[in-house]
Amino acid sequence: MTASKDNGVVLSLKSKGPNKRRPARSTTSATLNRDFRRVAKTISKDVKAYRPDLEKVALARWTKIYQSQRLASGIRKPKRSRRNQAK
Numbered sequence: 001m002t003a004s005k006d007n008g009v010v011l012s013l014k015s016k017g018p019n020k021r022r023p024a025r026s027t028t029s030a031t032l033n034r035d036f037r038r039v040a041k042t043i044s045k046d047v048k049a050y051r052p053d054l055e056k057v058a059l060a061r062w063t064k065i066y067q068s069q070r071l072a073s074g075i076r077k078p079k080r081s082r083r084n085q086a087k
Helices: 036-050 052-073 082-086
Strands: 009-014 027-032
Touching: 009 036, 009 052, 027 036, 036 052
Parallel strands: none
Antiparallel strands: 009 027
């Protein structure tokens, strides 16, 4: 999984079809650039089918990529202080 130019992620997986023995054709990649939840759901579904033990790691990586892209574009979450919550 790598970051793409258009604020998304490129998901690359090994294919299980007849191209196992052809390294150039053995991987498939898809660019995912929708909202956070839909990309997370797609990553979860695809990684579960490939290697279920890597699901949490892949989602954690997507979270960090998403956060870095938001910071780079200037979008930040407003910081909440405890003083404002008590009032």
